[in-house]
Amino acid sequence: MASRLIWKDSYSTELKKDLEELQPIFKLSHPVLCKAVNLLLKEGVIEQYKERNKRRGRPRKMLRVNESQRKRAENLAFKWNAYLFSLTAAVKALRAQPEDARQKAIAAYYENVGLKNQSLNFGIK
Incomplete structure (x- = not known):
């Protein structure tokens, strides 16, 4: 989210749409987005x-990076992008494996992190 807001101010619905397009591995629900924003x-x-x-009656709540925290936002964005890169590589490797x-x-992953019967499968089908 921080990586998106570094480049362009946004409102929550647009931000959710953009993040889902840029990071299709994740399904982003509105409640999760709200928690992250908060x-x-x-x-x-x-x-x-x-x-x-001008086309809407009420003002839209927009989000932007706080300029005094720009370095911190860039650091968070860098870490998130590094995580996404490694996760995407792992997903590609898993997709190449037999079912x-x-x-x-x-x-094994879920057992390793202490989760059971999770529906999240990182889009691996």
């Missing part, structure tokens, strides 16, 4: 302002 607002990394749109090996690897 955390970044609380930490001061991003800030909120209202922008009036039974894939399922065993996913089950």
Whole structure:
């Protein structure tokens, strides 16, 4: 999210759409997005302002990186992008495996992190 807001101010619906297009491995629900936005607002990394749109009656709540926290936002974005790169590489490697090996690897991952019966499979089908 911080990596997206570094380049362009956005509102939550547009941000969700853009993140899902850029990072199709993840399904982003609105409640999860709201929690992430609230955390970044609380930490001061991003800030909120209202922008009036000529075509709409009420102002839209926009999000942007707090300029005093730009370095921190860039650092968060760098870490997130590094994580995405490694996750994408792992997903590609898993997709190349036969179905039974894939399922065993996913089950081993969940067992390793202490989760059971999770529906998240990183888009590996």
